[in-house]
Amino acid sequence: GQNIDQPTEMTATEGAIVQINCTYQTSGFNGLFWYQQHAGEAPTFLSYNVLDGLEEKGRFSSFLSRSKGYSYLLLKELQMKDSASYLCVQRDSNYQLIWGAGTKLIIKP
């Protein structure tokens, strides 16, 4: 997406921790989402942040800094099934969604 910047691909080891970063334009911000998409499948919702700070949900956590236009998705205790693309999505003040191109996460044993 034009206004979303996230790495194209990352590699991590099973059992480890990985952080996927995302930057966005701060003007008109109204929420930040992360979706997971396995190859050949539909995206599924992971997290939603609208206030600064860390939201933890099991092995996955999402962080937001509105002043910096920055979010990250933290995946702990990586499992092979976590191999997927992770999509960063900004919602603007008109409730329109701006999708990043996604970060392909490769997990190695």
Add this chain to the structure above:
Amino acid sequence: TAGITQAPTSQILAAGRSMTLRCTQDMRHNAMYWYRQDLGLGLRLIHYSNTAGTTGKGEVPDGYSVSRANTDDFPLTLASAVPSQTSVYFCASSDGTDTGELFFGEGSRLTVL
């Protein structure tokens, strides 16, 4: 639970032909969306509908049309397909809560030759 059902799963279409991608949801969500996903790009919104009887244009509406006769169905029509419409198409719905989580169908892979 069915959620959102899309059909067909995949289709090869000759350029110039018309095609309708079907989308049905059983969650009684008011808002529905059609996206296309192309390699290296984020999902791009084609058309949307905030409620039955209304539709709106998204980011890339040209060459596509939609209708929303009832809450459950939101078909996407390509009147005269072109090769640049080769893509994976996702239908989605939203429950209208503040979170705005989207629920996606499994996608329809369309190849236009």
